[in-house]
Amino acid sequence: xxxxxxxxxxxxxxxxxxxxxxxxxxxxxxxxxxxxxxxxxxxxxxxxxxxxxxxxxxxxxxxxxxxxxxxxxxxxxxxxxxxxxxxxxxxxxxxxxxxxxxxxxxxxxxxxxxxxxxxxxxxxxxxxxxxxxxxxxxxxxxxxxxxxxxxxxxxxxxxxxxxxxxxxxxxxxxxxxxxxxxxxxxxxxxxxxxxxxxxxxxxxxxxxxxxxxxxxxxxxxxxxxxxxxxxxxxxxxxxxxxxxxxxxxxxxxxxxxxxxxxxxxxxxxxxxxxxxxxxxxxxxxxxxxxxxxxxxxxxxxxxxxxxxxxxxxxxxxxxxxxxxxxxxxxxxxxxxxxxxxxxxxxxxxxxxxxxxxxxxxxxxxxxxxxxxxxxxxxxxxxxxxxxxxxxxxxxxxxxxxxxxxxxxxxxxxxxxxxxxxxxxxxxxxxxxxxxxxxxxxxxxxxxxxxxxxxxxxxxxxxxxxxxxxxxxxxxxxxxxxxxxxxxxxxxxxxxx
Amino acid sequence: xxxxxxxxxxxxxxxxxxxxxxxxxxxxxxxxxxxxxxxxxxxxxxxxxxxxxxxxxxxxxxxxxxxxxxxxxxxxxxxxxxxxxxxxxxxxxxxxxxxxxxxxxxxxxxxxxxxxxxxxxxxxxxxxxxxxxxxxxxxxxxx
Numbered sequence: 078x079x080x081x082x083x084x085x086x087x088x089x090x091x092x093x094x095x096x097x098x099x100x101x102x103x104x105x106x107x108x109x110x111x112x113x114x115x116x117x118x119x120x121x122x123x124x125x126x127x128x129x130x131x132x133x134x135x136x137x138x139x140x141x142x143x144x145x146x147x148x149x150x151x152x153x154x155x156x157x158x159x160x161x162x163x164x165x166x167x168x169x170x171x172x173x174x175x176x177x178x179x180x181x182x183x184x185x186x187x188x189x190x191x192x193x194x195x196x197x198x199x200x201x202x203x204x205x206x207x208x209x210x211x212x213x214x215x216x217x218x219x220x221x222x223x224x225x226x227x228x229x230x231x232x233x234x235x236x237x238x239x240x241x242x243x244x245x246x247x248x249x250x251x252x253x254x255x256x257x258x259x260x261x262x263x264x265x266x267x268x269x270x271x272x273x274x275x276x277x278x279x280x281x282x283x284x285x286x287x288x289x290x291x292x293x294x295x296x297x298x299x300x301x302x303x304x305x306x307x308x309x310x311x312x313x314x315x316x317x318x319x320x321x322x323x324x325x326x327x328x329x330x331x332x333x334x335x336x337x338x339x340x341x342x343x344x345x346x347x348x349x350x351x352x353x354x355x356x357x358x359x360x361x362x363x364x365x366x367x368x369x370x371x372x373x374x375x376x377x378x379x380x381x382x383x384x385x386x387x388x389x390x391x392x393x394x395x396x397x398x399x400x401x402x403x404x405x406x407x408x409x410x411x412x413x414x415x416x417x418x419x420x421x422x423x424x425x426x427x428x429x430x431x432x433x434x435x436x437x438x439x440x441x442x443x444x445x446x447x448x449x450x451x452x453x454x455x456x457x458x459x460x461x462x463x464x465x466x467x468x469x470x471x472x473x474x475x476x477x478x479x480x481x482x483x484x485x486x487x488x489x490x491x492x493x494x495x496x497x498x499x500x501x502x503x504x505x506x507x508x509x510x511x512x513x514x515x516x517x518x519x520x521x522x523x524x525x526x527x528x529x530x531x532x533x534x535x536x537x538x539x540x541x542x543x544x545x546x547x548x549x550x551x552x553x554x555x556x557x558x559x560x561x562x563x564x565x566x567x568x569x570x571x572x573x
Numbered sequence: 574x575x576x577x578x579x580x581x582x583x584x585x586x587x588x589x590x591x592x593x594x595x596x597x598x599x600x601x602x603x604x605x606x607x608x609x610x611x612x613x614x615x616x617x618x619x620x621x622x623x624x625x626x627x628x629x630x631x632x633x634x635x636x637x638x639x640x641x642x643x644x645x646x647x648x649x650x651x652x653x654x655x656x657x658x659x660x661x662x663x664x665x666x667x668x669x670x671x672x673x674x675x676x677x678x679x680x681x682x683x684x685x686x687x688x689x690x691x692x693x694x695x696x697x698x699x700x701x702x703x704x705x706x707x708x709x710x711x712x713x714x715x716x
Contacts, residue, residue, distance in 0.1 A: 083668040087655055094655075097648035139661075139669040 150204035297328025314421020352392030358385030363493030390471030398474020405467030437510030612693030616700030647702025654695030
């Protein structure tokens, strides 16, 4: 029992509800949301060290013991993601102060962001399949409103697509849960794992597993991503940065959790299937990224390539592949938020998303330009930035597993990423300066701090991976040995 | 000018039924701990009663007589529920831990009082707030 576990979930919830009661106190809302996210970051660091010292932490809500109660479970993998989520959300909220505008602030913007964080942290921490569904719905509901908030025509069009595809995938998720319950008679993840290990993973269970791949794949932007570029590029920069950095990662987390804890018996079928989907995703995402001249579109296609690449490492299902996936997941959350925020500033300054209409921003905004350059290099995986270490381990993992084609496609996708972000850099920052400072549509005042913070993080993560290496290795260890998770949940009780 | 519709019967009947619905919803709410019922269903019935009043009279008249901001009511409900969960943690138990005891109350005699009721009050408020907000915002769009 560790009551600290509940705070990352309920603290944003309480604050969000308070903001509804104090609707007009915008200044208080700003301060409080930053404080809440900072506190959650602090709690995650404390929890991370507790897990490193004492193993997986659990909290059985209301004192009902597993498998009857519905509990929260934090292993190193979850808590690393909770920590990164809080940091990224912190930066995005600070960024939004300047840019988001009075209208959105008056319409519960900060509440919605905090509800989104509630859902994300809840999904990372829950130990129950149905609760995973519930937290998915919490974050989806918040995201529906965040996409449509503002009410422009294009936003409503993309919201419709986004809502329909997600309602559909949620329905499939429920069907999958129903199958799971009828097969195993339980919804606690640890208990499902025990039961499936007892009876063996037969063809029927593998089919259900593939249903789960499709459901989570839809959320992660894996293969079935056609809704993603539209709905991620219409909301304002702070929101699309949050989405790009966090939402697809929840789907990836769910895949990694389910396919290490529950469906780990048939990697030749399920994990290979994930690998094939990842390969197709990287190819199609890469084509999208080099094909467009719209800065938002290019960046959202990079999100898709990222999702494919992370799952390519996981599909290998070796220690180094998973290690690389976790490194790359953390890196991707930080650097995607960073590059979306910079993209948002560029659009804000020039008033257009078309690359052909912008040029030479670096003369007036050297810091912004060079930080974009760093973010781009980090995205591609140039040492010593944070993308490098993940990329190395993912490639190593795919080669170890004998999936040479998958590793090769991953490397080719990196080249496509290189081309697409360099296209943005050359067109937007290089070249003749067409806009003087007075002609720009906005200023960079007040938005540089979160961008600088994220840039420092991506450099720090690249230069000093040994600071977090011990933690990431613990995460891999507990992911690859589901028994540690099960033991922590049941804590010595009889398993019925 | 359109003549005022004669809705005496509608008004009289819905006033009467609203009272019955509210009473029944409170009964459902209290039944919740050991029998079918509880905060969710009690709140939903209350919301049904409020919506009946909205339908048979009009939104302005009900708003002046029942001046409640239902969005805030829903938020308040969630806050109450979450804070009853936190109360368990103050005593060093798990989040959402509940307890109950028997007390001798005047009039009622020996009565069981459970902390789960506090949680349920929050649920009921959240449900009333959400349901009425949804229905009133749908009705606004139609105009």
